[in-house]
Structure formats: structure tokens, C-alpha cells
Amino acid sequence: QEEETFTWKVQSHWPGASSSYKDSLGRLKEQLEERSNGRIQLELFEAGSLFKAKETFNAVSRGILEMGTISPAYASDKMTLAGIASGLPFAFRNVWEAAYFHQGLGFEEMLREEAAQHGVYWSTDKVYPTEMVVKDPVESLEEFKSLKIRSSGALQKFLTEAGAAASYIPGGELYTALDSGIVDGAHWGAAQGAYSMGLYEIAKYHVQPALNIAGTDVIIVSQKAMDKLPEDLQQLVKDVLNEQFWYRTNEYQYKERVTLAKAMAEEGVQINTLPDPVQDHLVQTAQSMWDEEGERSEKAAEALAMLKDFLGDLGYL
Amino acid sequence: MSIEILTLLFFGSLLFFVFLGLPLAFVLGGVSVVFLYFTWGFDSFYMVASQIWSTMGSFTLVAIPLFVFMAMILERTGVAKDLYRAMHLWFGGLRGGLAIGTLVICAIFAAMVGISGAAVVAMGTIALPAMLERGYDRSMCLGVINTGGGWGILIPPSIMMILYALISGVSVGKMFAAGILPGILLMVLTALYILIRSSLQPHLAPALPPEERGTLREKLLALRSVALPVLIVFMVLGSIMGGITTPTEAAAMGVLGSLIAAAAYRKLEFGLLKEASIRTFKLTGMIMWILFAAHAFSAAYQSMGAQALIEEFMALIPGGPWGVIIAMMLITFILGMVLDPVGIMLITLPVFLPIVESLGFDPIWFGILFVINMEIGYMTPPFGFNLFYLKGIVPPGITMKDIYKSVIPFVLVEIVGLALLMIFPEIVTYLPELFF
Amino acid sequence: MRAITAFMNGVTRLNKAIGVGVSFLVFAMFVFILLEVFLRYAFNSPTVWTNELTQLLFGAYAVLSGGYLMAHRGHVNVDLIHSLLGPRMQAAVDVFTSILFFIFTLALLYFGVDMALESVSSWETSYSAWNPPIWPVKVCIPVGTALLVLQGIVKLLEDIAIACNLSYYQPDDHPEHDPKGEQL
Numbered sequence: 001q002e003e004e005t006f007t008w009k010v011q012s013h014w015p016g017a018s019s020s021y022k023d024s025l026g027r028l029k030e031q032l033e034e035r036s037n038g039r040i041q042l043e044l045f046e047a048g049s050l051f052k053a054k055e056t057f058n059a060v061s062r063g064i065l066e067m068g069t070i071s072p073a074y075a076s077d078k079m080t081l082a083g084i085a086s087g088l089p090f091a092f093r094n095v096w097e098a099a100y101f102h103q104g105l106g107f108e109e110m111l112r113e114e115a116a117q118h119g120v121y122w123s124t125d126k127v128y129p130t131e132m133v134v135k136d137p138v139e140s141l142e143e144f145k146s147l148k149i150r151s152s153g154a155l156q157k158f159l160t161e162a163g164a165a166a167s168y169i170p171g172g173e174l175y176t177a178l179d180s181g182i183v184d185g186a187h188w189g190a191a192q193g194a195y196s197m198g199l200y201e202i203a204k205y206h207v208q209p210a211l212n213i214a215g216t217d218v219i220i221v222s223q224k225a226m227d228k229l230p231e232d233l234q235q236l237v238k239d240v241l242n243e244q245f246w247y248r249t250n251e252y253q254y255k256e257r258v259t260l261a262k263a264m265a266e267e268g269v270q271i272n273t274l275p276d277p278v279q280d281h282l283v284q285t286a287q288s289m290w291d292e293e294g295e296r297s298e299k300a301a302e303a304l305a306m307l308k309d310f311l312g313d314l315g316y317l
Numbered sequence: 318m319s320i321e322i323l324t325l326l327f328f329g330s331l332l333f334f335v336f337l338g339l340p341l342a343f344v345l346g347g348v349s350v351v352f353l354y355f356t357w358g359f360d361s362f363y364m365v366a367s368q369i370w371s372t373m374g375s376f377t378l379v380a381i382p383l384f385v386f387m388a389m390i391l392e393r394t395g396v397a398k399d400l401y402r403a404m405h406l407w408f409g410g411l412r413g414g415l416a417i418g419t420l421v422i423c424a425i426f427a428a429m430v431g432i433s434g435a436a437v438v439a440m441g442t443i444a445l446p447a448m449l450e451r452g453y454d455r456s457m458c459l460g461v462i463n464t465g466g467g468w469g470i471l472i473p474p475s476i477m478m479i480l481y482a483l484i485s486g487v488s489v490g491k492m493f494a495a496g497i498l499p500g501i502l503l504m505v506l507t508a509l510y511i512l513i514r515s516s517l518q519p520h521l522a523p524a525l526p527p528e529e530r531g532t533l534r535e536k537l538l539a540l541r542s543v544a545l546p547v548l549i550v551f552m553v554l555g556s557i558m559g560g561i562t563t564p565t566e567a568a569a570m571g572v573l574g575s576l577i578a579a580a581a582y583r584k585l586e587f588g589l590l591k592e593a594s595i596r597t598f599k600l601t602g603m604i605m606w607i608l609f610a611a612h613a614f615s616a617a618y619q620s621m622g623a624q625a626l627i628e629e630f631m632a633l634i635p636g637g638p639w640g641v642i643i644a645m646m647l648i649t650f651i652l653g654m655v656l657d658p659v660g661i662m663l664i665t666l667p668v669f670l671p672i673v674e675s676l677g678f679d680p681i682w683f684g685i686l687f688v689i690n691m692e693i694g695y696m697t698p699p700f701g702f703n704l705f706y707l708k709g710i711v712p713p714g715i716t717m718k719d720i721y722k723s724v725i726p727f728v729l730v731e732i733v734g735l736a737l738l739m740i741f742p743e744i745v746t747y748l749p750e751l752f753f
Numbered sequence: 754m755r756a757i758t759a760f761m762n763g764v765t766r767l768n769k770a771i772g773v774g775v776s777f778l779v780f781a782m783f784v785f786i787l788l789e790v791f792l793r794y795a796f797n798s799p800t801v802w803t804n805e806l807t808q809l810l811f812g813a814y815a816v817l818s819g820g821y822l823m824a825h826r827g828h829v830n831v832d833l834i835h836s837l838l839g840p841r842m843q844a845a846v847d848v849f850t851s852i853l854f855f856i857f858t859l860a861l862l863y864f865g866v867d868m869a870l871e872s873v874s875s876w877e878t879s880y881s882a883w884n885p886p887i888w889p890v891k892v893c894i895p896v897g898t899a900l901l902v903l904q905g906i907v908k909l910l911e912d913i914a915i916a917c918n919l920s921y922y923q924p925d926d927h928p929e930h931d932p933k934g935e936q937l
């Protein structure tokens with residue numbers, strides 16, 4: 001008896017040239033197809049092909065798409081945990097901490113429960129830092145406060161509260177805006193993001209520490225599509241997604257470092273470590289903003305309390 | 318059903334309903350819905366609504382009503398008229414002088430906007446009546462505006478170049494630099510065509526009779542009317558280059574400039590503003606409903622497996638590296654007739670780029686060819702968007718047939734330009750190598 | 754019959770009135786963008802709300818234009834075959850092609866309502882730095898589409914009347930009788 005084949009339409013939020021399109025989605029496609037002996041087939045669509053990024057969660061939730069990738073921020077309307085998932089500024093200091101928070105302490109499970117209410121199976125693709133590039137190094141708090149930064153979402157609010165002038169500029173106009181000096185700095189992922197957008201051509205300082213470290217890329221699967229699979233394939237999908245998290249988190253770290261080294265060698269990029277007064281100011285501003293995210297729901301309050309305990313255990317609070 | 322047959326049916330029904338006279342927006346939308354039903358089911362109609370919502374959220378498009386509004390004010394206050402009068406006094410002795418002047422204004426406009434529709438509509442408002450009034454041939458005028466109006470995506474800043482850079486991974490800065498010389502080349506070629514054509518057939522673009530060319534004093538006085546348009550260009554371009562605004566925001570500077578001009582002409586009154594805003598609404602709405610449906614259409618076509626079709630097709634191409642490049646140009650050209658540029662890029666580039674690079678071609682050079690080709694696609698019958706935008710602005714007497722016929726020589730000129738860039742790739746690569 | 758004429762003229766007048774009102778939004782977009790540029794450049798203090806508000810206004814502006822355009826014959830088409838036909842044949846062809854118009858607009862209306870209801874049920878906001886409500890703009894999709902559908906019905910009734918030589922349609926401002934109809 002011939003076994004049924006399942007073809008899934010997968011809408012990406014990464015453009016084709018983005019490293020994650022191949023490294024995350026390409027890997028997922030290869031793993032699922034190979035390990036299911038071809039019983040699951042993924043049909044990949046680049047960012048914006050069928051649905052725009054902000055519509056992908058709805059399409060997966062309705063079962064029109066079987067799978068998609070998003071940033072948690074694009075699901076903020078449905079997910080009260082989205083704000084914490086997409087990263088509270090200046091919470092974690094290392095990538096492994098964010099990974100442990102998701103997988104070891106059960107934040108991933110909480111996300112999964114909330115997404116399930118919308119017919120979506122949530123699986124974080126990886127945790128990684130978001131870092132800024134600037135045209136001139138930041139040497140003092142005053143200089144930080146005089147910066148004009150291209151930002152978006154929660155970080156835009158954070159940078160504004162911290163005294164910088166943060167404005168949203170669409171990705172397509174970012175390069176020109178940075179080049180002509182409409183903004184002095186921007187964040188687009190971290191090193192790989194900045195490199196892919198050509199930002200190092202015009203902004204030579206890579207700012208550290210990270211603005212946040214979080215599960216900013218997520219793979220979502222329609223529960224309807226999942227239910228149509230036989231038991232063994234359902235388990236296979238979940239296993240592959242779980243492995244994906246660890247594999248990609250680690251690989252991404254490696255590629256960040258390699259890309260940054262390349263940018264330093266080829267483009268003369270330098271690391272600009274924020275001076276202590278600036279860092280202290282940013283941490284204070286950040287902590288005063290965290291509580292807002294906890295107010296969205298009971299679950300969010302619970303997650304925030306868990307996060308604070310964890311950071312306390314680490315000796316950061 | 319195979320994607321080949323679907324493609325034939327998809328484009329066939331498009332052709333059928335468009336020629337029966339149903340507005341383009343409804344044909345694109347209706348055909349998408351019908352095909353989505355048969356390939357993906359009822360629920361997939363959600364995609365149509367979702368695409369419209371996403372298009373409403375594209376900030377770049379906000380430049381359309383603003384630039385159109387600017388043009389409407391300039392036209393109704395008489396600023397545009399005086400500009401053309403001055404141009405006529407200075408260059409009227411030259412056959413085709415006004416058409417070439419229009420091309421220059423188009424190029425300046427193109428340097429201010431990154432998209433195509435706004436310039437076609439704006440220049441159609443400003444330049445078309447001015448040229449027709451002075452006895453220029455209808456086809457000549459329509460062709461000039463269609464070509465020049467489309468340069469918005471060819472001369473930086475250009476949304477298409479940015480998109481190409483995002484999909485291909487080449488540098489945006491290099492793409493912009495690479496676009497400058499080809500833009501100038503196309504302008505020179507088009508101007509040459511106008512000069513030659515109008516010296517052979519003077520009635521197409523008549524020179525001003527010597528007795529009407531005016532004295533030096535009259536010419537100098539007429540220059541006053543150039544000051545305001547120059548001020549506007551300075552405000553828009555200056556604010557982009559000076560790091561004051563993004564290209565989209567610069568459109569608002571253009572409106573500000575046109576309001577200042579209206580005040581200088583003592584025409585800044587409610588009646589004029591009201592009329593300008595209503596005409597702007599009508600033209601922006603026309604463009605937006607076409608875009609709404611076009612985005613739904615290309616998403617529907619992609620969902621049917623368009624990319625796989627392009628892949629299969631490319632595998633069949635004989636004729637070595639140049640055969641492949643020319644085939645890619647043909648595919649882009651044909652798709653350019655019916656899909657929006659973003660859709661074309663998403664469908665073709667993932668297939669094309671690896672091939673282009675494996676054949677050893679420069680992806681930046683290819684990107685410029687691709688963008689020019691898409692600009693040509695915008696103005697080729699039957700479905701070039703620019704043709705429809707122009708149809709929305711012309712006086713009632715001008716039919717689609719007039720517009721269709723008018724573009725043919727201009728398309729041929731652009732194809733010559735494209736061929737020159739293939740033969741002399743240095744025209745594309747010189748500046749990026751110099752700057753970076 | 755009088756009811757049909759009243760319906761047709763009523764819908765057309767409604768669309769024209771709405772269009773004139775909405776058209777003024779272009780001033781708001783202009784002012785907000787200019788304000789943002791001014792605040793960012795002169796005072797180094799960009800706002801979180803100007804560009805997003807402009808964007809939302811633009812969305813409503815664009816989607817609400819459908820019916821107004823239809824009332825003014827502003828949706829462009831290819832008139833190659835039309836121009837060869839007499840008015841009655843033209844109208845008959847338009848009756849036929851209106852099938853595709855209604856397929857598109859009714860599908861859009863159905864899912865537009867669906868999308869808007871979902872948005873209203875959570876009083877959806879944008880979750881940007883400014884976080885404004887976006888449900889009113891989503892509601893504009895079914896509203897704009899409904900206005901377009903209504904005007905489409907008017908056009909259909911008119912075409913049927915012309916094709917079959919019926920007399921129920923006595924327009925009070927027929928675009929063909931309105932010399933500026935093409936321009937405005």
C-alpha cells in the first residue's frame with residue numbers, strides 16, 4: 001500500500017538572500033523530507049510571496065498555510081507572551097541564558113500553550129542577539145542621547161525612553177537613510193543582518209553589548225495540518241523542530257562571529273563597546289520597562305516573574 | 318492540472334476579459350479569485366483580502382498621492398504652463414525641443430522618486446497638455462511621458478534596485494551607482510530618437526516659428542517662471558541628498574514647494590486646493606486598486622507554482638551563456654506585461670541568480686538589465702501599468718489604442734539601450750568600481 | 754421602477770459625497786510627514802506616531818476610493834473592442850464581464866468582513882512603539898468594498914437598461930453627460 005504524501009506551503013519572513021532562509025528553512029526542508037522518506041514535502045515561499053510577514057500567523061492559524069516563519073512581534077495581537085518572546089532589552093547577557101530560559105525553564109512550553117489556543121504549533125527557530133551599528137562610535141552618555149537610530153517595535157520605544165531619537169524607517173529605505181545621515185545608526189538583526197543589508201559599507205562601528213537576546217525567529221505550524229499527519233509523522237515534525245532550535249542557535253552564533261570577523265577584515269569595521277555609564281543607563285531604563293510586558297496577561301506576569309527569578313539566580317538583578 | 322496549462326488559462330482569461338473592456342483592477346482580482354478557488358480552495362480567498370491589507374500598509378506608496386497632488390497644484394496654478402512657455406522660448410527653435418525638455422524633467426523627477434506610477438501621472442498632468450497645445454504629435458507626447466515617467470525605478474533612488482539587492486545579496490550602494498550611467502544612456506538614446514524623428518518629420522514636433530521665438534529680453538524674463546520649479550526640485554532633491562528626508566518623505570517637501578509656488582502666483586485658494594485634492598484622490602485610487610489586485614494576482618500565480626515553471630523553462634534553454642541571459646530577458650519582458658515588479662522578482666530571481674553567477678556574469682550588471690527590462694515591461698502593451706496610469710490621466714479623446722501605438726518606437730529605443738549594455742557591460746560596472 | 758432609479762441615484766450620490774470627503778485626507782498626510790521631518794531634523798526628536806498615522810490614513814484613503822472611482826468611471830480599462838461597438842452592445846458586454854467584477858468584489862467583501870470582525874473582536878492595535886488601534890482601518894476594507902459593490906450594482910442595472918432599452922434608469926448625473934466627469 002502506497003503511503004500518503006503531504007505537501008506543505010511554507011511562507012517565510014526572510015528574503016531569499018537572508019542567511020536564515022537557507023540555513024533555517026533549507027535545513028528544515030531537507031531534514032523533514034529526508035527523515036520522512038519524502039512523505040512530507042515543503043514548498044518554500046520567500047518573504048512576502050503569498051502573505052506579508054504580519055499576516056502569516058493569521059494564515060497559519062486559519063489553516064490556509066501549513067507552515068510559516070515569523071518574528072513573535074508579528075503575532076503580538078494574538079500572543080500576550082510575544083513581547084517577552086521577542087526580547088526584553090538588556091535582560092540576558094549570553095545566548096545560552098536565553099536558550100535555557102526557553103527550553104530548560106519552560107518558557108517555550110508556555111508559548112506553545114498560548115499559540116495552541118489559535119490552532120498554531122509554536123517552535124522557536126533559534127535565540128540570538130540584536131545588535132546595533134553606528135556611523136560614529138558612542139563614547140559617552142551624551143553622545144548616545146544625541147543619536148538618531150533606525151529602530152522598530154519594542155526596541156524603538158526602549159531607545160526613545162533611553163533618550164536617543166529612534167524612528168522607524170522601512171527596510172527598503174534603511175540603506176539610503178543611513179548613508180545620507182537621516183539616521184546615525186540602526187539595528188537589523190546583528191552582524192549577519194547588517195552585513196546582508198550592506199550597512200557596514202556606511203556604518204563602521206558595531207555596538208556591543210546586544211540590545212536584547214531572544215527567540216526572535218519562530219517556526220509556526222498549523223494545527224489543522226499537523227492533525228492530518230499520522231502519529232509517527234507528527235512526532236517526527238516535533239522532533240525535527242526541537243533539534244532545529246539547538247542546531248540553529250549554535251550555528252547562528254558561529255556565523256555571527258565569522259561574519260563580524262569578515263566585516264572587520266574587509267570593511268574595517270570596529271567594535272564599539274558602550275562605556276559603563278551608557279550601559280548602566282540602558283539597563284536602568286530597560287528594567288523600568290519590563291513590567292509593562294507583564295501586565296498583558298496572567299501568563300505574561302508569570303513568565304516575567306520567572307525571568308526575574310532566573311536573572312536574580314544569575315546575579316544580574 | 319499542470320502549471321503550464323494553468324499559466325495558459327490564467328493569462329488567457331486575463332487577456333480575454335481585459336480586451337472585453339472590464340477595468341484592469343477587476344480582471345486581475347477576478348481571475349485570481351477564480352484560479353485560487355480551483356487550485357487552493359475557498360479559504361484561500363483570505364489571501365486576496367490579506368494582500369490588500371498589506372498593500373495599504375506600504376509606506377513607500379504614500380509618495381504617490383503626494384507627488385500627484387504636487388503635480389495637480391503646479392498644473393492648476395499655471396506654474397507648469399509658464400515653465401513650458403519658458404522652455405519653448407529657449408528651446409522652441411529646436412525641433413523636438415519640448416519633448417527633450419520633458420525627458421529632462423522626467424529624469425529629474427526620477428531622481429526624486431523610487432517608484433514609477435507617480436511620475437507617469439504627474440508628468441501626464443503637467444507635460445501632456447503643454448506639448449499638445451504647441452502642436453506636438455499625440456503619439457510623440459504619449460510615448461515621451463510613458464518612457465520618461467517610468468524612469469523612476471531606473472534612476473536611483475529606486476525601490477526595485479533595493480529589492481533586487483535584498484533578494485540577490487549585492488550591495489544597494491553599488492546597484493545605485495551602477496544605475497546612473499545606464500539611466501543617462503537611455504535618456505541620450507531617447508533624445509536622439511526624438512531629434513532624428515522630428516528632423517525627418519517636422520510636423521511631429523514642430524519648431525517655434527522664428528518670429529515667435531522672442532527677444533533675449535523676453536527670454537530672460539521668461540526665466541523667472543523657472544525659478545519656482547527649480548526651487549521645488551532643490552527642496553526635494555536637496556532634502557534627500559542632505560540627509561533631511563527619506564525619498565518617500567521628500568514627496569511632502571514637493572507638496573510644500575508647490576504650495577509656495579501657488580502662493581507666489583496668488584492662486585493659493587480653497588477652490589484650487591479642493592479640485593487638486595479630488596483629482597489626486599481619483600488618480601491615486603486608480604493606481605492603488607490596480608496595485609491591490611496586481612499583488613493578489615501575483616501571489617495567486619506564485620501559489621500555483623510559478624517558480625517551478627520558470628525552473629523547468631530555464632532547463633530547456635539551449636544556446637550557451639548568452640542564450641540563457643537573453644531567455645531570462647524575454648521571460649522578464651513577458652512577465653513584465655502582467656505582474657507587478659515585486660512579484661516578478663520573487664518568482665524569477667531565485668531561479669535566475671544562481672544560474673547567472675554560475676555562468677560567471679556580474680550580478681550587479683544583471684540587476685541593471687533586469688530593472689531596465691522591467692521598466693520596459695511597465696510600458697509594453699497590452700498590460701503595462703504605465704499605459705493604464707496614462708489612460709487614467711489623458712483627455713477623453715485619447716484611446717488605449719493611441720497609447721498602445723505610441724510606445725512602440727520608444728520600446729525599441731530602450732531595447733537598443735539594453736543591447737548596448739549587454740555589449741558594453743563597462744557602462745554598468747564603471748561607476749560602482751570607481752566608488753567602492 | 755422609481756425605486757430602482759432612486760436606489761441608483763442614491764448610491765451614486767453617496768459614493769461621490771464620501772469620495773469628496775475622503776480626498777481631503779491628502780492634506781493630513783502631507784502635514785504629518787512634514788511635521789515628522791521638521792521635528793526630527795530641527796529638534797532631533799522624531800515622533801513615534803506621525804509616520805504610522807500617515808500610513809493608516811493612506812490605507813483608508815486608498816481602499817475607500819473604489820466606489821467613488823466607479824461612479825466616475827475612473828477604473829481604467831482597454832477600450833479597443835468597446836470603441837467598435839454600439840452603446841447597446843457595449844452595455845451587453847459589460848453585463849457579461851461584470852461576472853468577474855462580482856466574483857472579485859464579493860470574495861473580497863466576504864473575507865474583508867471576516868478580517869474586520871476578527872480585528873474588532875480584539876480591538877486590534879498595531880503593537881508598534883506607538884501602538885494605535887488599527888481595527889478602524891481594517892473595517893475600511895469591507896466598507897470600501899461594499900461601496901464598490903453597490904456602485905457595481907448600479908452600473909449593472911444601468912447596463913441592463915441600456916442593453917434592453919428599458920426606461921427605468923433616469924440618471925441625475927450621468928458621467929457621459931458630465932463634460933468634466935473624466936477629469937474630476
Ligand code: NA
Nearest residue numbers: 427430469472
Ligand atoms: Na528614482
Ligand code: NA
Nearest residue numbers: 654694697701
Ligand atoms: Na507591459
